[in-house]
Amino acid sequence: MRSKYLYRTLADYFGLSLVLLVMVMFFAMRTEHFFTAITFRTIANQIPGAVIIATGMTFVLIIAGIDLSVGSVLALGGAVFGMALTSWQFPLIPAILVCIATGLACGAFSGILVAGWKLPAFIVTLGMLEAARGGAQLVTGMKTQYLGARVDPIASWNILGLSLPFVIALAVVILGQCMLSFTVLGRSMFAIGGNEETARLSGIPVGRIKVIVFALCGGLASLAAVIHCTRLTAADPNAGIGYELQAIAAVVIGGTSLMGGRGSVVKTFIGVAIIAVLENGLVQLGAQDPIKRLVTGAVIVFAVLLDYYRRKV
Amino acid sequence: MYKRILSGTLLAVMMMIIAGCGGPADRADGTGDPDRPRIALIMKSLANEFFLTMEEGAREHQAAHADQYVLIAEGIQDELDVNRQIQLVEQMIARQVDAIVLAPADSMALVNVCQRAMDAGIVVVNIDNKLDDDVLEERGIRIPFVGPDNRDGAYQAASYLAGYLEPGDPVAIIGGVPSAFNAIQRRLGFEDAMNEAGMEIVATQSADWEMSRANRVVSALITEHPNLKAILCANDSMALGAVSALRSAGKLDDVHVIGFDNISAAQELLRNGDLLASVDQHADRLAVFGIEYALEMLESDIPPDDQETPVDLITAETLD
Structure with a gap:
């Protein structure tokens, strides 16, 4: 019984990993330097933020919600983080905590509106997308804040050659998947996404779980903000524009249903990796902007199509 | 219960924000002031530090030369929202300003509305992003570009x-x-x-x-x-x-x-x-150069001519 479950899970991951592998092989053959440790270290440095945002988005999509505000919440979190470090003279750890608290609050606020008034998540988070962006611009006075050496402790940390942000992202993926697979909260989320009314009738506290999920998504977006600002050593009030769509693309490539009830954080991780490999590979090929967009779009649709047929078999 | 508290708070916050916006520092409309020319400055995204600096420079200049002209500054939310910018120019035509200083979001799409402004007798000066020469020529109009190379x-x-x-x-x-x-x-x-x-x-x-x-x-x-x-x-x-x-x-x-x-x-x-x-490229001066040239054009009938503004190399040595 247990081995059958394991077998099915592995088979599930196999299809996507194959897409990733084919892409890596393609770029390895067509460019001189793609298949090197440096490329993979570069990608590992780039994706932590996207992985963390996409993990939160996976949770929200599983309960059949959507969060369009992650990019703006990232900017707001980053803005608070940046101002805390520069203008308000906070030490690093309190600055991180204030940043994450900001994201949690934004997410919880959206969640309360969605759960309490049964408003469509699309509209509520669209409002948050505007409001949080305004907040980010207000906090920074619309000026990019240069952080420099203040974030070095995060940037210079590494375990076995893996950067601290990458380790954090891995931890988020593992914890997220465990939460989905093995906890009551995870099972309740799938139940709500599958059929909200049934979930309510079987005694699941639907409203409370929705608030938790949106708060988690906001909190993860602001955790990504810390990583984003660390990588760029700057806090930019215009950061993260369009990240919501990138995150949704990665999550959907990973086979999570937009209709809710089905999804996996590990596969989301592979989805993010696919997009990152594609972007790096295309730059190394020297592809121009229009071509890059065309190919990225085609790959998103192709990956989802492949997932559809693999599930049918 | 918590619903009521939350919606009450939300309403209160919104009221406070709205009340805060309408302070005495509101933009000078200048209507009913026939002596001073009204100059409209229409920029791209004010969420961009560059245009914000440009606007601040223009406001400072106006404050120092308050007897010479009235400034109406507007910007669009999104740098690529061409449509919104065209609407802004149309509004300025309707408000019968004397001159429009424009940083176009698109170098072709804004030409048409600029022509309408000129037909209405408004002086138009182009800053920041140069309007397309071929389109201007095709329309048979000349709009001076005041900006850096x-x-x-x-x-x-x-x-x-x-x-x-x-x-x-x-x-x-x-x-x-x-x-x-x-x-x-x-x-x-x-x-x-x-x-x-x-x-x-x-x-x-x-x-x-x-x-x-x-x-x-x-x-x-x-x-x-x-x-x-x-x-x-x-x-x-x-x-x-x-x-x-x-x-x-x-x-x-x-x-x-x-x-x-x-x-x-x-x-x-x-x-x-x-x-x-x-x-x-002296962002704080860019709009000012345009405004000064517009004032010049209003006072005398000089033919519209492109004006080059300074660009300076910045290195570690040149920073103070």
Whole structure:
């Protein structure tokens, strides 16, 4: 019984990993330097933020919600983080905590509106997308804040050659998947996404779980903000524009249903990796902007199509 | 119960924000003041530090010359919202301002509405992003462009960079939005200087003016071209992204980076040498130059003529 479950899970991951592998092989053959440790270290440095945002988005999509505000919440979190470090003279750890608290609050606020008034998540988070962006611009006075050496402790940390942000992202993926697979909260989320009314009738506290999920998504977006600002050593009030769509693309490539009830954080991780490999590979090929967009779009649709047929078999 | 508390709080916050907006510092409309000419300044995104600086410069100038003119400053939310900007120009025509100083979001799409403004007897001055010469000629109108030569600015910075390189060194260019006039001009300026000095341009990529996109593009580029000696960025945000990508790859000492715009966040990098050079096109003065020229045109019937504004090379030495 247990081995059958394991077998099915592995088979599930196999299809996507194959897409990733084919892409890596393609770029390895067509460019001189793609298949090197440096490329993979570069990608590992780039994706932590996207992985963390996409993990939160996976949770929200599983309960059949959507969060369009992650990019703006990232900017707001980053803005608070940046101002805390520069203008308000906070030490690093309190600055991180204030940043994450900001994201949690934004997410919880959206969640309360969605759960309490049964408003469509699309509209509520669209409002948050505007409001949080305004907040980010207000906090920074619309000026990019240069952080420099203040974030070095995060940037210079590494375990076995893996950067601290990458380790954090891995931890988020593992914890997220465990939460989905093995906890009551995870099972309740799938139940709500599958059929909200049934979930309510079987005694699941639907409203409370929705608030938790949106708060988690906001909190993860602001955790990504810390990583984003660390990588760029700057806090930019215009950061993260369009990240919501990138995150949704990665999550959907990973086979999570937009209709809710089905999804996996590990596969989301592979989805993010696919997009990152594609972007790096295309730059190394020297592809121009229009071509890059065309190919990225085609790959998103192709990956989802492949997932559809693999599930049918 | 919590619903009521929350919605009450939300309402209160909204009221406070709205009340805060309508303070006495509201924009001077100038209606009913026939003595002073009214000049409308229409910019691109005010969420962009560059245009914000431009607006602040214009407001300071107006405050110092309050007896000479009234300023109405407007901007659009999104840099690419051409439609909204056309509406703003139409509003200004309806309000019968005396002059419009415009930083067009698109160098072709705004020509038509500018022509309508001129037909209504309004003086139009073009700043920042030059309106397309071919379209202007086709319409048979002349709108003066008052602004910096971006190509020359980029050329200056790239020539300064060339002094730090050996002929034949591989370099890469990170450009802005590929269709934007100033992005094209800056790229051409970089190319002029690099070709003249005999460098090899191994890659030209766009990062849409954006820091984090530049960071990703540069990370990939230095893997593919490990011998890269310099990265020429069409603005400072992208230069910040390039510097952070080089830092995480441990290549900051091997690769020179130049930027454009001299934004405040770039100055620390210029001082510690991570950024070799930038270009100041005096954002705070750009709108002012346009306004001064519009005033000149209102007072005398000078024929509209393009005016070049200064661009200066910024390096660690030139910063105070």
